[in-house]
Amino acid sequence: MNKYLKQLIELSEIDKSIDGFGPRVESIKKALNVALEKDNGIKKEIESFEDEIKEAKLKRSKNELHLAELSEKLKELTKKAAIVKTAREAKALQLEEEIAKEQSDFANEEIERLGKFIDSRDLIIEEAKEKLEASSKEVEEIRADIADELAAIEKEKEEVYNHKQNLVSKIDQKILTFYEKIKKWAGNTTVVPVRKQACYGCFMRINDKVYSAVIKEEDIVTCPHCGRILYKEKQQENEE
Ligand SMILES: [Zn+2]
The missing domain is CATH 1.10.287.1490 (Helix Hairpins)
Known part of the structure; x- marks a missing residue:
């Protein structure tokens, strides 16, 4: 990750x-x-x-x-x-x-x-x-x-x-600033999991390209709809 x-x-x-x-x-x-x-x-x-x-x-x-x-x-x-x-x-x-x-x-x-x-x-x-x-x-x-x-x-x-x-x-200062900027409006849901290929902040479905990027966990990926930071939940891996 x-x-x-x-x-x-x-x-x-x-x-x-x-x-x-x-x-x-x-x-x-x-x-x-x-x-x-x-x-x-x-x-x-x-x-x-x-x-x-x-x-x-x-x-x-x-x-x-x-x-x-x-x-x-x-x-x-x-x-x-x-x-x-x-x-x-x-x-x-x-x-x-x-x-x-x-x-x-x-x-x-x-x-x-x-x-x-x-x-x-x-x-x-x-x-x-x-x-x-x-x-x-x-x-x-x-x-x-x-x-x-x-x-x-x-x-x-x-x-x-x-x-x-x-x-x-x-934490790198740039990354921290990025997080704080989103947190200003997203509060407790700045970093949200992806469940059933949907953002758990705005509950919108994310496209396959973004979804595969989330699964790869190589970069910090944000939701294309709301801009929250997305991650793949560990316990969900076996289910889907
Ligand atoms: Zn979203």
């Missing part, structure tokens, strides 16, 4: 794996982001339950205050009833007492209702905190996994870059 062609096939393989690093890192971080989103969701849920409890406690203390005021009022009404002079006055006092008692009942009911609500929210928060513990643990586990995977990718990247540098230093 042409020495330059061999180098370019190798270089294109290296460039392909370099391009693959970005998406690989992204996909690894995706798992962490999903776990973090879940974790934050539970945290927000807990916060909103805690806000509801705070609000309920405020309402409860207002009712307790009101209840204390009503109790004072009832005591006063009892005192007044002892020194009442006319039946009309007595009736007015009685009406006032009834209203105060009704309001006390209502305040008591509210206090009880709010208490039950707070208890139920406490229970839900407890459950949510258990969920949070599990999800935070998951986040940490993924972080640890990612640290290993990212470090492995980083190491791999370094090796690939060193490999590329080493290879590029050996």
